[in-house]
Amino acid sequence: MKTHFLSLFVLMAASAAQAADLDVTVSDTGGKPVPFAVVTWTPKNGAAIPAAVKSASYVMTQKNVQFTPFVLVVPVGATVSFPNQDRVNHHVYSFSPTQPFQLPLYGKGQTRTVTFTKAGTDALGCNIHDSMSAYIRIVNTPYFATTGADGKTVLKGVPEGAGSLRVWYPLMDAPDHEIARSLTAGKTNAPQAFSVKVRARMTQNGSY
Known part of the structure; x- marks a missing residue:
């Protein structure tokens, strides 16, 4: 019994030692925070989802x-x-080449679904309300936020190990x-700060 618990502890400790946390901050060139930026980590050899x-x-x-959130x-x-x-x-609807789709008229309390099978970006629009816009970013990694x-x-x-840290924002x-940014994730990582140039927000009407 003691051996069993010791083995379990060793496995848990080994697992923890092989994982890292990456703190990321995204701001514009004026120093203002950028919300809804997509941050991903892709190991050098990839990772199954x-x-x-x-x-x-x-x-x-x-x-x-309006759509909520602005970026998913x-x-x-x-x-x-x-x-x-x-x-x-x-x-x-979305006219984006990643995965175009249409969800025809539906009302309050109703829900529709779409399964996304390809990495990329879908810009969303509403055929009734032109002011509505949002984005779905589809990524080929399980490490995203x-x-x-x-x-x-x-x-x-x-x-832990070499990989690519990416920031995407529409x-x-x-x-x-x-x-x-290429870096090596480890048990202790310096916070990663990105300064990006951002243009004014505007309606995309489901194209990208």
């Missing part, structure tokens, strides 16, 4: 005639729900709206 990550709950809500990040293979919490009907109102986030439990003035 666990079924539990794919099957987690991912929701893009329609409320007060999901892994390849995830299914996103699009609940309508407004009193008016919505017709959600979005920044909060303070422009900060933490990627927890990333595997309004970033950069190739493919993304910047990347």
Whole structure:
């Protein structure tokens, strides 16, 4: 029995020793925090996406005639729900080449779903309300997060070793709206700060 618990402890300790946390801050060139920036970590040799990550709950809500959140990040293979919490009907769509789709008119209390099978970006629009816009970023890694109102986030439990830390934001003035940084994740990592040039927010009308 003691051997069993010791083995379990050793396994847990070894697992913890092989994982790291990455603290990331994203701000614009004026020093203001950038919320809704997508931060991902991709190990040098890649990483499989666990079924539990794919099957987690991912929701893009329609409320007060707008999409919430402005940016949603999901892994390849995830299914996103699009609940309508407004009193008016919505017709959600995307013309993005990553995965174009149409969710014809549906009303309050109704939900539609879309499964995303390819990495990339889908810009969302509503065929009834042109002012509505949002983005779904589909990533091919299980290590992802979005920044909060303070422009900060933490990627927890990333595997130690070499990899690529990426920041994507739909309004970033950069190739493919993304910047990347190569680094080696370890048990102790210096906080990673990114300063990005951001253009004014504007309606994308479901194209990208």
